[in-house]
Amino acid sequence: GENVEQHPSTLSVQEGDSAVIKCTYSDSASNYFPWYKQELGKGPQLIIDIRSNVGEKKDQRIAVTLNKTAKHFSLHITETQPEDSAVYFCAATSPRGALNFGKGTSLLVTP
Amino acid sequence: NAGVTQTPKFRVLKTGQSMTLLCAQDMNHEYMYWYRQDPGMGLRLIHYSVGEGTTAKGEVPDGYNVSRLKKQNFLLGLESAAPSQTSVYFCASSLSGGRQETQYFGPGTRLLVL
Numbered sequence: 001g002e003n004v005e006q007h008p009s010t011l012s013v014q015e016g017d018s019a020v021i022k023c024t025y026s027d028s029a030s031n032y033f034p035w036y037k038q039e040l041g042k043g044p045q046l047i048i049d050i051r052s053n054v055g056e057k058k059d060q061r062i063a064v065t066l067n068k069t070a071k072h073f074s075l076h077i078t079e080t081q082p083e084d085s086a087v088y089f090c091a092a093t094s095p096r097g098a099l100n101f102g103k104g105t106s107l108l109v110t111p
Numbered sequence: 112n113a114g115v116t117q118t119p120k121f122r123v124l125k126t127g128q129s130m131t132l133l134c135a136q137d138m139n140h141e142y143m144y145w146y147r148q149d150p151g152m153g154l155r156l157i158h159y160s161v162g163e164g165t166t167a168k169g170e171v172p173d174g175y176n177v178s179r180l181k182k183q184n185f186l187l188g189l190e191s192a193a194p195s196q197t198s199v200y201f202c203a204s205s206l207s208g209g210r211q212e213t214q215y216f217g218p219g220t221r222l223l224v225l
């Protein structure tokens with residue numbers, strides 16, 4: 001089945017710096033790659049997604065890049081703020097249409 | 112719209128007890144999913160449903176049953192709870208389940224099995 005690897009598992013940055021989280025996937029048929037943010041005690045919330053027909057997508061301070069040849073995609077957060085602190089999950093679609101998740105990255109933004 | 116809601120929020124069970132987790136969505140979505148989240152494991156798919164009256168197994172279905180009698184509700188049942196089922200359970204839904212569909216998650220149910 002689909003295998004999604006996510007790195008790093010923890011990431012600490014200073015406020016204002018950039019944060020990058022990387023994921024790789026194994027199923028070449030995957031064509032949808034969402035990123036979720038999960039705050040403590042809450043469910044995952046979609047923050048950005050990318051479909052296989054584009055290589056990059058931006059939404060204010062958040063951007064995602066996709067390299068289908070290499071089967072990897074990345075989340076970039078610029079000008080980080082303390083409220084960006086959370087666990088971030090990448091995911092890729094499986095053959096049945098469900099999502100296969102990475103194991104998560106715990107991001108800490110220190111003032 | 113309330114989106115995806117889950118009840119209860121938290122539950123403690125003894126080994127061998129049974130319970131049902133309820134998920135409801137008011138977005139008229141066809142597809143619904145149950146995931147479990149364990150530390151360091153991400154989210155893993157338990158069961159899913161492609162429409163009213165249909166269900167299918169996911170990655171970790173053993174020990175769970177599901178039912179989708181109404182389009183807006185998806186129930187997850189534990190017939191005989193085990194400590195290994197201590198986890199946080201998330202329900203999600205998507206409009207049509209296509210491979211580029213966004214899934215929307217509920218707030219989760221925290222289950223502790225003693």
